[in-house]
Amino acid sequence: MSAQRIVVLGGGVFGATAALELRRRGLEVTLVDRTAGPHPDASSTDVSKMVRMDYGSDVFYHELAEAALDGWERWNRAGDHPLYHDDGFLVLSSTPMSPGGFEYESWRVLRERGYEPTRFDRSSLRARYPLWNAEVYPDGYFSPRGGWAESGRVVARLLAECTREGVKSIVGRADGLAAKGSRVSGARIRVPEGRMVDVDADHVVVCVGAWTPALVPSLSSVLRAVAQPVLHFGVADVDAYRGPAFPPFAADIAGTGWYGFPATGDGFVKLGHHSDGSPVDPDDRGMVSDHHVERARSFLANAIPSLAGAPVVGSRVCLYCDSFDGDLLIDRDPDRDGVVVAAGGSGHAFKFAPELGGIIADTVTGRDNRWAHRFRWRTTGRAGSEEARHTSDQGPTQT
Numbered sequence: 001m002s003a004q005r006i007v008v009l010g011g012g013v014f015g016a017t018a019a020l021e022l023r024r025r026g027l028e029v030t031l032v033d034r035t036a037g038p039h040p041d042a043s044s045t046d047v048s049k050m051v052r053m054d055y056g057s058d059v060f061y062h063e064l065a066e067a068a069l070d071g072w073e074r075w076n077r078a079g080d081h082p083l084y085h086d087d088g089f090l091v092l093s094s095t096p097m098s099p100g101g102f103e104y105e106s107w108r109v110l111r112e113r114g115y116e117p118t119r120f121d122r123s124s125l126r127a128r129y130p131l132w133n134a135e136v137y138p139d140g141y142f143s144p145r146g147g148w149a150e151s152g153r154v155v156a157r158l159l160a161e162c163t164r165e166g167v168k169s170i171v172g173r174a175d176g177l178a179a180k181g182s183r184v185s186g187a188r189i190r191v192p193e194g195r196m197v198d199v200d201a202d203h204v205v206v207c208v209g210a211w212t213p214a215l216v217p218s219l220s221s222v223l224r225a226v227a228q229p230v231l232h233f234g235v236a237d238v239d240a241y242r243g244p245a246f247p248p249f250a251a252d253i254a255g256t257g258w259y260g261f262p263a264t265g266d267g268f269v270k271l272g273h274h275s276d277g278s279p280v281d282p283d284d285r286g287m288v289s290d291h292h293v294e295r296a297r298s299f300l301a302n303a304i305p306s307l308a309g310a311p312v313v314g315s316r317v318c319l320y321c322d323s324f325d326g327d328l329l330i331d332r333d334p335d336r337d338g339v340v341v342a343a344g345g346s347g348h349a350f351k352f353a354p355e356l357g358g359i360i361a362d363t364v365t366g367r368d369n370r371w372a373h374r375f376r377w378r379t380t381g382r383a384g385s386e387e388a389r390h391t392s393d394q395g396p397t398q399t
């Protein structure tokens with residue numbers, strides 16, 4: 001019997017991990033994206049993403065991240081150089097951490113599960129992290145189990161592995177899915193010359209992130225594209241802003257949305273900001289506004305004064321593919337046999353990369369998967385509604 005033919009649409013972290021895992025299970029896999037390498041507009045294509053187990057009281061995501069961390073270390077051992085950096089995760093709070101709050105609950109879950117995050121008060125914060133303004137943050141902790149991944153490079157490496165292991169690649173944009181009766185029969189791809197190419201498949205795996213509602217309109221009330229700004233602040237003394245003195249951080253994140261990363265070798269500190277935001281057209285996402293730059297400077301002046309005057313050397317509007325409840329969506333389309341959707345990263349899926357391929361491949365092949373129950377198909381959401389979003393957590397799921 002010939003191998004099942006799978007078309008994976010989208011080569012971000014969901015698509016690349018899915019294609020690789022499906023191929024390793026012996027299936028015939030074709031991966032389609034608009035460019036051969038990581039697409040510059042993909043959410044996965046960025047210098048860095050946070051990898052953390054700190055999820056408030058949500059033990060499910062804590063455990064998923066815990067499993068993924070083992071995977072990141074495995075990938076580091078297998079690669080010729082590490083793309084995951086175990087610099088830990090610094091959580092700062094401008095009010096005393098208290099039960100029910102994101103920071104306190106994350107700290108509590110870590111401790112209950114045998115980890116040893118270091119708690120701070122003003123004086124210990126000042127002593128250990130002098131770049132931070134300890135007057136602003138009376139409380140917080142550092143968790144050594146976590147760090148950040150060089151996300152764009154991770155995807156590039158995964159795509160190269162796909163090619164090496166026999167995943168076929170088509171450069172083009174999927175215009176729609178083809179069907180025979182109620183079963184999918186492949187995808188229609190517009191290739192760069194403008195021609196349409198039909199690719200036959202037994203299963204189509206839709207991994208197009210923020211573009212999902214365009215290909216699966218029934219999910220347009222469940223998933224939405226939301227623009228989130230990222231700024232790069234140039235630093236002359238790179239070493240001062242990395243290593244133990246400047247780990248990845250979330251600064252009062254449930255209230256303010258600010259988070260950031262150690263300086264890159266290229267000499268900048270990346271500062272991100274998440275919010276519920278407003279929906280955008282993924283192909284017309286706009287630019288980071290001057291107003292946002294001012295807000296970022298005012299945060300820095302207060303929190304990390306030495307960066308307040310640093311020049312903005314780069315900016316990017318990145319897209320969350322937000323589900324209405326903050327959970328990923330990885331499941332079979334109940335209305336179309338042979339279609340699996342893997343999307344809804346909701347601003348926090350990259351860290352799970354080492355687990356994603358397995359979850360998606362199990363969904364395609366009908367195997368049980370420990371994590372899949374949380375990512376089931378949902379239809380009743382109103383994407384972004386205030387009452388639905390993140391009600392199960394005391395703080396953000398994002399980053």
Ligand SMILES: Cc1cc2nc3c(=O)[nH]c(=O)nc-3n(C[C@H](O)[C@H](O)[C@H](O)COP(=O)(O)OP(=O)(O)OC[C@H]3O[C@@H](n4cnc5c(N)ncnc54)[C@H](O)[C@@H]3O)c2cc1C
Nearest residue numbers: 010012013014043044050174209318345348349350351399
């Ligand atoms: C600002 C920001 C910060 C974040 N920070 C973190 C973090 O710190 N930690 C963390 O874990 N996660 C983080 N995330 C979330 C994480 O980046 C995403 O959840 C994840 O990258 C989504 O991957 P994806 O494969 O679903 O989508 P994408 O990476 O966007 O990939 C989708 C791909 O589909 C392709 N595509 C689109 N339409 C078509 C089509 N019609 N045909 C063919 N191909 C198509 C695109 O070109 C693209 O390559 C962040 C996200 C943003 C925006």
